[in-house]
Amino acid sequence: MKLLNTELKNKVLKSMLQILNTKRTHIIEANKKDLDAFKKEDQALYERLVVDNKKVNEMIEAVNAVMLQDDPVGKELSNLTLKNKLNIVNTTAPFGTILIIYESRPDVTIEAAVLAFKANSKILLKGGKEALHSNLILEKCWHEALEENGLSKDWIKLLHLKREETQAFLKNPTETIDLIVPRGGERLINFVKTHATCAVLVSGRGNNFLYISEKADWSKAVNIIVNAKTDKISGCNALDKVLINKNLPEYEIKLKMLQEKLEKHSVDIVVDAKVSNILNTKETISDNDIWHEEFLALKLLIGEVNSLDEAIEVINTYSGKHSAVIITEQTNEAMTFMHNVDSAAVYHNASTRFTDGGQMGVGAELAISTDKLHHRGPLGLNQLVTNKYYVYGDGQVRV
Template identity: 55%
Template sequence: MNTLLSIETRNAVLRKMAVLLETERVAIIKINKADLEAYDGDDISMYDRLKVDDSKVDDMIASVTHLASQKDPVGIERFSFKHENGMQVYNKTASFGTVLIIYESRPDVTVEAAGIAFKSGNKILLKGGKESLKSNLKIVDLWHQALKENNASTDWVEYLQFNRKETQAFLENPTQKVDLIVPRGGEKLISFVKQHATCPVIISGRGNNFLYVHKEADQQMALDIIINAKTAKISACNALDKVLIDKNLPNKDAFIKGLVLKLKEFKVEIFGDDAISKYDGVKAIESDDIWYQEFLDYKIAMAEIDSNEVAIAMINKYSGGHSSSIITSNYDVAKVFMENVDTAAAYHNVSTRFTDGGQLGLGGELAISTDKLHQRGPIGLEHLVTNKWYVHGNGQIR
């Protein structure tokens, strides 16, 4: 069993990781090129996530540096109570123990998610996708170097080189203790983990995010936000997939034409309901199933609707429970929307692209949870803990 590392050691390992990522920058990018060249899939979002360039390495360095500067999330007192019999009761945060992160294509997860779990006092098991194996093994080597230089066991970060069959066997009957599993990837990966895991799983990552253009929207703002949320990073789970337009929007015709034109500039394929498919360049929606789909691609679906209530109902029926946004100058309407949409993050006059631990002030995130238990939305350092009761006495019996 690994005894909890002191916060000083955990921080020293993270700081050393930042140094090693800088000194090994060229080697990491070179090794990643081999992974990219070997990738034979045509999934553009997968390729985008797989690629490591200078800015990705910068982000990795920033992530571990920031983590090293944050206070210890373990051992924080959440509640205290003095019993009438003299017992002193405390409830404090505690580490989970061992966290297994299963992910696809993203070598940066090997640094950022592992870093959060490590700082929270956990042993890390990493199971990355075969497409990023070389990149991941190189980064795990750096973790081991950082641990050794700080007299910590390399067991704290372990990479599982399992194929699908071996992964399934491990999930169903782990050969070592696993306290929490975090799948990072598409819906297939998440349902595979849910189906086979025998310990708690944090479900994260499915987007299918909606934006509602209310009749009192600033239309230029709406246009800018839709373009940003749809096109800035199509591989992100916080990207926009669906737009609902109020049928009472003033100059609605001009707004829709302008929006279609702008989306076409970015080569976005547009699907519309009966009202919107009559515009040039918009394909008719053939099945309501499209409203359930997360695209992760240059695609968008749009509909004309009657009211805030209809927007809320559609979002609650079809969305992935991740992020939703309303564009309106009416604060009361926005308040009703934000309180009633069943998503982890609700936005007013803001792009959905901000559902991200770094952007929401957490410094980074292990995952973006669409579950309601434990923690919802970005899971940062202070959320990757459980709790424990400490009771001090001098012989009390009940």
């Protein structure tokens, strides 16, 4: 796609702000069609689907925040003149065409598109069928904003493909795709990795762990667990597993206190064999595969460990490499945990719910990357570019 100047990109986003506000009622009405058709057995997916006045306000805020950010394209990363007088300048550059595949979440149709467009990339949006009406009207809003400013609708395009058609498209795209971002559960991620023929940046899977050290402040631990588990069960930054050091003072009493607190919040507790000796009325896990599972529900697994090293080993073996927490009052222990746990975000005495672009100062995000290339963590505007070398010479040849 053509390289656009910052002024034109911001004009499109300014138009989009007005259109979203003007069409607010129509957007909510379209979303109601999706909600009415949705079978509510999956509460997390249903939560992600809802678009109300608050959600429209958040969409508007996301577009406005990106509009106010500096253009990420064309920033000089390095400038070096060699002995042979070649001037080599490394700058940020657009990806080209990005495909994002996501389930539910109509707000992704806004956040992903605004980021890609400001980063001068074309974006193909493959939303789930459960959000069809919501995504159609949001795409229409984008097209209106683009056309108002003399630009092609091709910058932001919704793909209307069934599963088999998506598989065929990934194997043999009808246009060049430079990056695919699957934003969803393990099944979606594996589907994309299996069939894609270009770079894939994995996002969306949580399965986050929290470790309570024997040096923990118990009050902090309980408050953080409750927040991380119950604040938003549909978030990929929600908590799924708690590991407790068996040397924690008053261990048995505190385990029962945690059980009581979680049950007041309607959390379904499952336990490993060691914890079942104390919380013997709770379901004991029978299959180790549950340690890999992201619950997306009011469900929490509690397990016992003997040491910090064991906790780190368990987390690195089973977690989704998204977010992990240590609760301890000893700084050195916290740093050992944070240096050695392999996650995009590691926390000391804080909730996993902060793994979010807006909460981390990044702003609107395309996704939370759990990959190590090319970026890990929130994919904000400044992370949605690649780089390009400009080499200036005056007849130099290599000898």
